Amino acid sequence: MTLEALSAGKYAAYIWPAYAVSALGFAWMILDTLARARRWKRRAHRLEGEEEG
Amino acid sequence: MFSALANPARFMAFSRWAAPILGVIAVGLIGAGLWLGLNAPPDYQQGETVKIMFIHVPAAWVAMLAYACLGGASFISLVFRHALADAAAKAAAPLGAAFTGVALVTGSLWGRPMWGAWWVWGDARLVSVLVLFLLFVGYMALRASIEDEAKSARAAEILALVGLINLPIIKFSVEWWNTLHQGESIMRAGGPTLAPAYLTPLLLAGAGYSAAFGALWLERIRAEVWRRRATSLALRAALA
DSSP states (O other), X not given: OOHHHHOOGGGHHHHHHHHHHHHXXXXXXXXXXXXXXXXXXXXXXXXXXXXXX | OHHHHTSHHHHHHHHXXXXXXXXXXXXXXXXXXXXXXXXXXXXXXXXXXXXGHHHHHHHHHHHHHHHHHHHHHXXXXXHHOOHHHHHHHXXXXXXXXXXXXXXXXXXXXXXXXXXXXXXXXXXHHHHHHHHHHHHHHHHHXXXXXXXXXXXXXXXXXXXXXXXXXXXXXXXXXXXXXXXXXXXXXXXXXXOOOSOHHHHHHHHHHHHHHHHHHHHHHHHHXXXXXXXXHHHHHHHHHXXX
């Protein structure tokens, strides 16, 4: 990517916040989804183990 | 394929590898789309702000896709009483809300330099997308507000089905009413009006956002299946 592509001229104050909001949205979706999946998987496995033991 | 995946064990086996594959595809497509988009020439009317299109439009597309998935899964759950469909509906709502929120904020950041306003209450496209956001939030609030999970699911599913009427309203709002929002330029009779320099990165980013939604949706359904299993095991242990 060239530096020219990253220059947004007088509209930079609108363009880069829009990209930042999108990145934040994706970051929240990814982190929340993975944390949720990990937490419930671990809890289910623990309870399965307790039931068997 | 759908009936095969309706079995939770088969779904878990399928989604275990499908979710990461979709995630990798999403990274590749979004990366390629944004690289081409950021290197596209400034638009003759909108100048450099056209760069916002490559993140705003895909977010809006996927917001509608997420609601279609929420509505479809709610219908299957309501009619066939299928637990996995209910889990799928529940898993789609927060993702849909996030994509709609991103579409609204990036649209506002695009609208300010182009229209001179952050928000226009009289614009049917803007307001109908805000209604979509409120439908996602309302669905989640309804599910959280009733303690009995079966009852909360039924109530939320009915809301989701009623809200489906908003999808054609969003799609055709720019044709049915006078709006500041630009008209349909891609999915229209006669073909897209966008130049290839913009259309190609936009379609790549759109496919990438869709794949990202698919990966995250599958993973959230998996999380919901694990949660239900853990809840059922905890209840069984408490009763023993």
